[in-house]
């Protein structure tokens with residue numbers, strides 16, 4: 001059995017340590033069931049087929065879950081508190097990220113529209129979309 005992870009132009013290290021040079025988010029799409037995922041794996045988490053191909057993810061979406069982190073890891077010590085978020089991307093797939101602008105549960109609501117912000121920090125950073133005028 002082939003245990004190689006799907007071919008990708010991005011590495012797990014880039015995923016963990018951020019997309020500081022990237023303007024896009026990258027993930028995988030299952031060619032069997034069309035599931036879009038941001039996470040590396042040997043097989044599709046939904047159908048189990050080993051048919052993942054690289055896929056460009058969208059930059060915009062909505063918050064579907066979040067929590068406030070007050071005791072972060074070393075790389076985020078100066079940013080706490082901040083929100084750790086799960087974002088459902090408009091183009092498909094869910095991704096975890098963080099929002100340094102969110103300091104308490106009163107600063108964010110489920111379904112808030114957000115967009116990816118490339119930066120030098122690890123992880124995938126999001127910011128709120130500007131409210132409609």
Ligand SMILES: [Zn+2]
Nearest residue numbers: 030033044047
């Ligand atoms: Zn699948």
